[in-house]
Amino acid sequence: MNLAPSISPRKPGWHEHPLRNWLGLLPFFAFILFFLIIPSLNLFSGAFVNRSGDFTLGNMAVFRNPNVIKAYLTSLQVSFLTAAIGGLFGFFVAYAVTIGNAPRWMRSVIMTFSGLAANFGGVPLAFAFIATLGRTGFITAILKGICFPGAEGGTVCPFNPYDNGFSLYSLNGLVLAYTYFQFPLMVLTITPALEGLKKEWREASANLGASPWQYWRDVALPVLAPSILGATLLLFGNSFGAYATAQALTGGSIPLVTIFIGQQIRGDVLGNPNEGYALSLGMVVIMAVTIVAYSALQRQAARWMKS
Amino acid sequence: MNAKRINWWAIFWGALAILYFFLPMYGTLDFSLRMKRGEISLLAYEIVFADPRFWEGFRYSTLMALMTIVISVLVFVPTVYWMHLKVPQARPVVEIITILPFIIPPIVYVFGLIRTFSRPPLQMTLSPITTDLLIVTGYVVISMPYMFRAVDVGMRAIDVRSLTEAAQSLGSNWFQVLAHVIVPNLRIAILSGALICFATVMGELILASFLVRPALGPYMQLLGLTKAYEPAALAIISYALTWFSLGLIQLVSRSGTAQQLTGR
Amino acid sequence: MTHLELIHIHKSFGSAVAVEDFNLAVAQGEFISFLGPSGCGKTTTLRMIAGFELPTSGKIAINGADLTYTPPNKRNVGMVFQSYALFPNMTVAQNVGYGLKIAGKTKAEIEARVAEMLALIQMEKFAARYPYQLSGGQQQRVALARALAIRPQVLLLDEPLSALDAKIRLELRQEIRRIQRQLGITTIYVTHDQEEALSLSDRIVVMSQGRIEQIGTPTAIYNEPATEFVAQFVGHINLLPVEVITPAEGVVRLGGQVIRAGRFGHLNGRPVRLAVRPEELNPGFVEGLNNLSGRVESVTYLGSIVRIRVEVEGHLLALDMFNERRLKIPAVGDALQVHFPVEACWLL
Numbered sequence: 001m002n003l004a005p006s007i008s009p010r011k012p013g014w015h016e017h018p019l020r021n022w023l024g025l026l027p028f029f030a031f032i033l034f035f036l037i038i039p040s041l042n043l044f045s046g047a048f049v050n051r052s053g054d055f056t057l058g059n060m061a062v063f064r065n066p067n068v069i070k071a072y073l074t075s076l077q078v079s080f081l082t083a084a085i086g087g088l089f090g091f092f093v094a095y096a097v098t099i100g101n102a103p104r105w106m107r108s109v110i111m112t113f114s115g116l117a118a119n120f121g122g123v124p125l126a127f128a129f130i131a132t133l134g135r136t137g138f139i140t141a142i143l144k145g146i147c148f149p150g151a152e153g154g155t156v157c158p159f160n161p162y163d164n165g166f167s168l169y170s171l172n173g174l175v176l177a178y179t180y181f182q183f184p185l186m187v188l189t190i191t192p193a194l195e196g197l198k199k200e201w202r203e204a205s206a207n208l209g210a211s212p213w214q215y216w217r218d219v220a221l222p223v224l225a226p227s228i229l230g231a232t233l234l235l236f237g238n239s240f241g242a243y244a245t246a247q248a249l250t251g252g253s254i255p256l257v258t259i260f261i262g263q264q265i266r267g268d269v270l271g272n273p274n275e276g277y278a279l280s281l282g283m284v285v286i287m288a289v290t291i292v293a294y295s296a297l298q299r300q301a302a303r304w305m306k307s
Numbered sequence: 308m309n310a311k312r313i314n315w316w317a318i319f320w321g322a323l324a325i326l327y328f329f330l331p332m333y334g335t336l337d338f339s340l341r342m343k344r345g346e347i348s349l350l351a352y353e354i355v356f357a358d359p360r361f362w363e364g365f366r367y368s369t370l371m372a373l374m375t376i377v378i379s380v381l382v383f384v385p386t387v388y389w390m391h392l393k394v395p396q397a398r399p400v401v402e403i404i405t406i407l408p409f410i411i412p413p414i415v416y417v418f419g420l421i422r423t424f425s426r427p428p429l430q431m432t433l434s435p436i437t438t439d440l441l442i443v444t445g446y447v448v449i450s451m452p453y454m455f456r457a458v459d460v461g462m463r464a465i466d467v468r469s470l471t472e473a474a475q476s477l478g479s480n481w482f483q484v485l486a487h488v489i490v491p492n493l494r495i496a497i498l499s500g501a502l503i504c505f506a507t508v509m510g511e512l513i514l515a516s517f518l519v520r521p522a523l524g525p526y527m528q529l530l531g532l533t534k535a536y537e538p539a540a541l542a543i544i545s546y547a548l549t550w551f552s553l554g555l556i557q558l559v560s561r562s563g564t565a566q567q568l569t570g571r
Numbered sequence: 572m573t574h575l576e577l578i579h580i581h582k583s584f585g586s587a588v589a590v591e592d593f594n595l596a597v598a599q600g601e602f603i604s605f606l607g608p609s610g611c612g613k614t615t616t617l618r619m620i621a622g623f624e625l626p627t628s629g630k631i632a633i634n635g636a637d638l639t640y641t642p643p644n645k646r647n648v649g650m651v652f653q654s655y656a657l658f659p660n661m662t663v664a665q666n667v668g669y670g671l672k673i674a675g676k677t678k679a680e681i682e683a684r685v686a687e688m689l690a691l692i693q694m695e696k697f698a699a700r701y702p703y704q705l706s707g708g709q710q711q712r713v714a715l716a717r718a719l720a721i722r723p724q725v726l727l728l729d730e731p732l733s734a735l736d737a738k739i740r741l742e743l744r745q746e747i748r749r750i751q752r753q754l755g756i757t758t759i760y761v762t763h764d765q766e767e768a769l770s771l772s773d774r775i776v777v778m779s780q781g782r783i784e785q786i787g788t789p790t791a792i793y794n795e796p797a798t799e800f801v802a803q804f805v806g807h808i809n810l811l812p813v814e815v816i817t818p819a820e821g822v823v824r825l826g827g828q829v830i831r832a833g834r835f836g837h838l839n840g841r842p843v844r845l846a847v848r849p850e851e852l853n854p855g856f857v858e859g860l861n862n863l864s865g866r867v868e869s870v871t872y873l874g875s876i877v878r879i880r881v882e883v884e885g886h887l888l889a890l891d892m893f894n895e896r897r898l899k900i901p902a903v904g905d906a907l908q909v910h911f912p913v914e915a916c917w918l919l
Binding site: 021022024025027028031032035036038039040042043046089092093095096097100101102103106107109110112113115116117119120121122123124125126127128129130131132133136137138139179180183184187237240241242243244247248258261262264265266276277280283284287288291295 | 314316322324333385394412417420421422423424444447448507535538539541542546
Binding site for chain 3: 200
């Protein structure tokens with residue numbers, strides 16, 4: 001006689017259901033849904049409706065608006081420039097403090113201030129640059145004061161930047177100001193990659209007969225390429241989405257997409273509010289592409305670094 | 308290898324970087340001290356500190372920053388904890404969410420906030436209190452990437468599973484585990500995230516300006532339109548504030564690490 | 572004839588001496604191991620041969636040519652690193668061919684040599700793979716092929732197996748020796764694992780604290796250790812403090828028991844110790860051999876070996892015997908006599 005009770009597997013109850021675990025994340029998802037997803041979707045959906053609320057693709061006409069085109073071109077120009085300049089400068093500085101063996105104190109100072117400067121922007125940064133390179137700024141005054149005796153008597157002070165076509169309130173000035181937080185961002189982002197270059201790779205390449213230049217050409221730069229490209233993209237996105245610095249520095253006189261959107265929020269400068277939403281959507285699309293590309297490059301870099 | 312040779316190339320770039328960091332700061336400091344013609348004085352600073360609107364902005368932003376920190380911690384710490392413990396497969400989804408604030412820049416985000424919350428059914432802009440609530444949630448979203456990363460990194464460093472199981476075997480419920488075991492071990496990470504939050508909110512302009520709240524950012528912007536020397540003083544004050552916050556992070560992480568590792 | 576020579580090599584970092592008066596002459600095709608604990612200077616010496624460190628004084632020569640100050644990329648020595656150091660952005664084939672590309676060989680030459688090397692390490696099918704797609708053992712084999720592709724005069728290996736699992740380590744060990752013998756290339760192998768050194772080398776250089784303790788064949792190192800360090804570092808050893816009775820014949824006394832040593836130098840009154848390996852001791856009394864009486868203090872099973880500790884005149888002696896069924900293992904507390912041949916012990 002079989003006295004042992006039969007034990008058959010029962011179906012998992014609610015307590016073990018895998019979905020139950022996801023419930024713990026509900027507060028987070030709910031918060032994000034209400035305060036990020038819904039406002040964003042609401043905004044983007046506005047790009048596809050007209051004033052009466054009917055679906056339309058007509059708002060896309062905003063991208064043919066000459067002012068808008070100008071804004072996009074200027075934004076792209078500024079972003080490319082600051083990404084390139086900030087990227088190059090930042091790379092050399094990062095190289096200097098890692099492989100380049102700059103003195104230890106220099107490395108501490110630069111890393112600390114990179115952390116500070118990368119977060120420093122907006123209104124205070126604009127003020128700082130105005131106080132430094134504005135018409136009555138500190139460096140402007142110094143440059144103005146470099147005077148020589150003139151040809152016909154009197155003095156000549158040829159170094160006043162404003163006499164030579166420079167203005168802080170122009171595109172060049174903006175690029176200069178943006179570089180202040182772009183190159184530190186590059187330093188912070190690329191330093192781990194540079195430190196990830198294994199010393200053994202350099203030694204192995206030397207062992208196989210390569211000169212330092214050949215090592216950089218064949219091993220170091222290719223390995224760093226995804227990281228450098230990714231970081232540059234990050235800089236590009238950072239610049240493209242920036243608003244406060246430009247607004248505070250130029251008061252809106254330089255046409256940028258972010259400035260334009262800001263003006264649209266304050267008043268209907270486009271004549272059709274839905275076109276403003278389309279503009280915002282366009283901006284987000286560009287940012288999304290940038291960030292996705294950045295993530296892909298990061299993954300590639302990580303794969304190589306781990307080997 | 309001869310690694311101790313002086314590398315002039317490196318020193319050149321390092322010096323250039325330091326120059327770029329310091330010249331604008333020095334210029335600003337110098338400018339801010341010259342309000343009284345011909346002499347160095349703290350007049351610009353005195354004026355700023357005597358301005359009631361400065362203190363209103365400072366108080367408001369500080370209050371908003373503290374609320375942001377509290378709400379961030381309350382929302383993110385349990386979330387990161389739960390994700391590490393029970394739902395690691397949620398990580399890809401969650402990481403994409405934390406990247407969203409980069410993809411949706413503040414100027415676009417505030418546009419969306421206004422469109423959604425300035426009219427029924429979700430109207431929050433009618434009274435100052437609800438608008439303040441709105442701006443705080445906005446701040447939480449904006450600082451989410453940094454706060455989340457800080458907490459996540461901190462959580463990775465502690466053995467979440469073992470600690471939880473040990474606490475549960477001694478009778479704790481979920482809340483007690485979080486409050487008595489997890490959070491105390493995350494002190495440094497939370498503090499780092501909180502300080503970044505603080506610096507971000509204090510300097511924030513876009514949300515405060517477009518939602519028309521009396522924060523420090525709009526005050527500074529307003530002053531910049533009409534004054535010359537006070538804005539420079541404000542820039543220095545702002546820089547000092549950021550330096551203070553980030554400096555605290557360094558201090559805290561250096562002194563606390565040993566304690567967190569050894570538990571002594 | 573001497574292929575590689577290190578003459579009076581000194582290396583100090585500031586005031587810290589890393590390598591002191593290192594002298595070694597290596598014949599063509601010899602497999603030499605540098606064996607010693609961490610910090611003994613073996614890796615530093617290897618890196619000086621490779622050119623990554625410069626000796627503070629001394630000379631390094633290959634085939635008579637003085638290489639001491641030649642830059643590392645002009646020495647034509649092949650190096651295999653502990654961490655493999657494969658270039659992550661290149662395939663296996665590109666890694667192996669890199670040295671040849673730098674040397675300016677034609678594409679055809681490179682392809683042929685790469686194929687040859689991949690066949691040597693039996694990884695032809697992996698030519699297009701990237702390092703991150705390979706296991707540790709596979710990466711190390713590729714590193715070996717890469718170093719050998721340039722036909723180096725000397726092959727240097729810096730603890731190549733320590734990052735690998737035990738099983739892979741054994742397989743790869745055999746393979747390295749096979750390839751080395753096949754190519755007849757002079758090889759220097761740095762390791763802290765004595766089993767590796769003993770099983771692979773023609774000769775071993777045992778180092779401690781920057782100095783050479785002994786150079787010899789594996790048998791000589793094991794059976795005739797020249798210093799106490801070598802005796803203790805390589806294998807296990809019993810060391811008993813004894814009193815000299817007859818210096819001319821190596822007769823010594825431990826407590827009340829008398830022993831004759833097989834090897835002894837000048838015994839000029841300094842404190843002496845008797846050295847004997849645990850595996851040379853066997854239980855029981857045998858006439859004509861050295862015999863000691865004591866009491867069993869502990870019995871430890873180590874799998875195939877049983878280690879018995881016997882207390883003799885207040886000192887502990889370790890005795891290793893095989894865990895064979897037919898042998899009776901003594902119990903703790905038993906009185907036990909042990910015997911060992913005179914030739915199996917010596918005085919230090």
